[in-house]
Amino acid sequence: MAMPDHERAFPAMRGLELSVHVGTKLNRSHLLTAKETFILPCLGRTELDLQASGRQSITVEDSMSMVHASSGKLKPASSMLRSEPAIVAGLAKATLPASKVDWQYLVEDYDRIRDLIEQTIPGFEDYNQRIRHHGGFRMPLPPTERIWPTATGKAMFSVFKGVHENVVVEGEDVMRLVTLRSHDQYNTTIYAMDDRYRGVFGRRDVLFMNEQDMAAQGLEHGDRVDIHTALPGSALTLEDITVVAYGIAPGTVGAYYPEANVLVPLNYLDEESGTPSYKSVPVRLTLRSKEIRPLAGGR
Structure with missing residues (x-):
């Protein structure tokens, strides 16, 4: 589901008096019922x-x-x-x-x-x-x-303050989670379990990670980890995710949207737009198991 922080959002949705779904097929959101719910195919x-x-x-x-x-x-x-x-x-x-x-x-x-x-x-x-x-x-x-509807008739550029405007979370083991879409996906609709862009096939329970960061945290390609949101007062966790060595920026990890939305706190928003932090969530990883599942990697 597209919404962040399911632990808080789901109870709120269930408290609605009425929800109406219009869809071509059943999906996860249809299981989230209000006091009265209609599913209209x-x-x-x-x-x-x-x-x-x-x-x-x-x-x-x-x-x-x-x-x-x-x-x-x-x-x-x-x-x-x-x-x-x-x-x-x-x-x-x-x-x-x-x-x-x-x-x-x-x-x-x-x-x-x-x-x-x-x-x-x-x-x-x-x-x-x-x-x-x-x-x-x-x-x-x-x-x-080349038509610019501005006071000057020219393009106006806005200067980005930089990533340091984000809340800084201390700790060498803290990573920045970016949520991603696979090749066979459109928004929250997943047509198939393959992602040929990144060399992952038949599954989506993966975490893309730079090999330098993996070495620093004692992890290997194929290890299974739990991901925890690293913000004060937050206890959001995504369990049993397989690490995939990938050419992602150091200090950054990537996981699929919407599965990783459970890690996005409801109140961790961009101050200007109000957009949830789907592209910048501070997280920590804990090793769950070194038992490797069959996995095509994206080295």
Whole structure:
């Protein structure tokens, strides 16, 4: 799960009066129930979405800022499955009976939703027409055209204060934990257990560590350790993780997100953005076992 500090976050989630999940498949978050919980399965992007006006398409933006239409072709896994827009519209209609928005009208034809987006967000002119062209269209990004919407008309650089602005935790054995994503992963969705970028296959319970740091702490490739958050008042631990020798920066260790989120304290945030410290958590390691499991390493 994406949230940090599960020991504090999970009880808070369980105390909610209501939680509603919309998903294409079951995941870990569905086990975290509120006093009343609904799990609403929905159509996937590859499944055919038929509404009152016919076959529908949604729009997606890729990592190159290209916006294009996406329409499923496969027979839905169940005739009872509804699309995400249909579910949201249904919830809104049931929750807000006096709403000025005609939710049913919108969900009957997704072009109508895009018409409203066009009226609201600059850069989406002729939205429905442009997504029907092969490849779609590119989102306007002024900096890529050397256009800077600043008072001077030029790019403005911000100077980073440096890593020393972080809370300093004393101790030679203290490392900085960075959470990482694998090759076969998108956000918290894990499609497979392999990470060909780093030479790890079939598992995710690993800790990437510089060989100099391993030697300093008496560890070897394949050793199993427990990881402990090294902050005052924190007792967060991730148990039985296998050390992998890897070319990571000295003083730094890496573990997979979201599994390592249990080590991120809820109140250890970036002061300016409020972002949890997923990339800089002070931790200590304790040896658990030298019994080696089968492991492909990333030396």
